[in-house]
Amino acid sequence: xxxxxxxxxxxxxxxxxxxxxxxxxxxxxxxxxxxxxxxxxxxxxxxxxxxxxxxxxxxxxxxxxxxxxxxxxxxxxxxxxxxxxxxxxxxxxxxxxxxxxxxxxxxxxxxxxxxxxxxxxxxxxxxxxxxxxxxxxxxxxxxxxxxxxxxxxxxxxxxxxxxxxxxxxxxxxxxxxxxxxxxxxxxxxxxxxxxx
Amino acid sequence: xxxxxxxxxxxxxxxxxxxxxxxxxxxxxxxxxxxxxxxxxxxxxxxxxxxxxxxxxxxxxxxxxxxxxxxxxxxxxxxxxxxxxxxxxxxxxxxxxxxxxxxxxxxxxxxxxxxxxxxxxxxxxxxxxxxxxxxxxxxxxxxxxxxxxxx
Numbered sequence: 330x331x332x333x334x335x336x337x338x339x340x341x342x343x344x345x346x347x348x349x350x351x352x353x354x355x356x357x358x359x360x361x362x363x364x365x366x367x368x369x370x371x372x373x374x375x376x377x378x379x380x381x382x383x384x385x386x387x388x389x390x391x392x393x394x395x396x397x398x399x400x401x402x403x404x405x406x407x408x409x410x411x412x413x414x415x416x417x418x419x420x421x422x423x424x425x426x427x428x429x430x431x432x433x434x435x436x437x438x439x440x441x442x443x444x445x446x447x448x449x450x451x452x453x454x455x456x457x458x459x460x461x462x463x464x465x466x467x468x469x470x471x472x473x474x475x476x477x478x479x480x481x482x483x484x485x486x487x488x489x490x491x492x493x494x495x496x497x498x499x500x501x502x503x504x505x506x507x508x509x510x511x512x513x514x515x516x517x518x519x520x521x522x523x524x525x
Numbered sequence: 526x527x528x529x530x531x532x533x534x535x536x537x538x539x540x541x542x543x544x545x546x547x548x549x550x551x552x553x554x555x556x557x558x559x560x561x562x563x564x565x566x567x568x569x570x571x572x573x574x575x576x577x578x579x580x581x582x583x584x585x586x587x588x589x590x591x592x593x594x595x596x597x598x599x600x601x602x603x604x605x606x607x608x609x610x611x612x613x614x615x616x617x618x619x620x621x622x623x624x625x626x627x628x629x630x631x632x633x634x635x636x637x638x639x640x641x642x643x644x645x646x647x648x649x650x651x652x653x654x655x656x657x658x659x660x661x662x663x664x665x666x667x668x669x670x671x672x673x674x675x676x
Binding site for chain 1: 552558559574575606608609
């Protein structure tokens, strides 16, 4: 299906990070799509939470995931706007986090307003980050780096233990599971903007 | 060769003036950074999409402003969407007028809304002319290395 198969220097297959972006605003969809592709991500951009859940494999009643014989594209991250008609970004976040099949997917919420109550609500519901719009290239880069770091951890551990066995120096400092979230201290980005 | 250099200089000046005169903000730079060999005209494309897409929003706001009594929630909602798009292309003055409009909605100030809306439309048109002129010269000048474009 063309997931952009690539290979790293060790000859291991490297899959592109697949981000599902959700925004009801046409211009914003175009911008986020370009942002993601510029950052070497595979981008699927949809205009509603409902559509997003469909793509993630939620059935019509939004109750559970039906496994369409593994034909759903694997989504590595969801970036959703908060204010959307129908299903809000918060509601989408909630559905994802309440689904046993989807809850591990990091969900980033974006908003043009940094309302503290809104941010708290999202973070309490398990959002990865809350970003002020417009989203920047540096935001996407950071999100991608965080993701890759998290994904690489199990592999790093096995490489590290193999390296230790060979008594070779392993430069990577692999952190324990508790530090997998690097954003708990400052979940809101664009720090110089005042929060209402 | 001389003509090319003149055009390049003109592009640089026109671009600088967009920032100096407050028409666009840092988001415009962000969009420029998304341009590359495969998407060399991204900024112009997104601006074109913006003007096309926002026309219907503006029309809806216009219609809503003709209602009596004014539905401030609806107006605020429509303007919020338009503000979002304007923000995404870095339209600084347009965005500022949208914010003003929003404040008048919250305050239930119909007169204020009308005034803001008129100002917004003026900024929206002025920006369009500036950007169209800029893109035209930029296209004529052809590709430039980023060093000569830097702020």
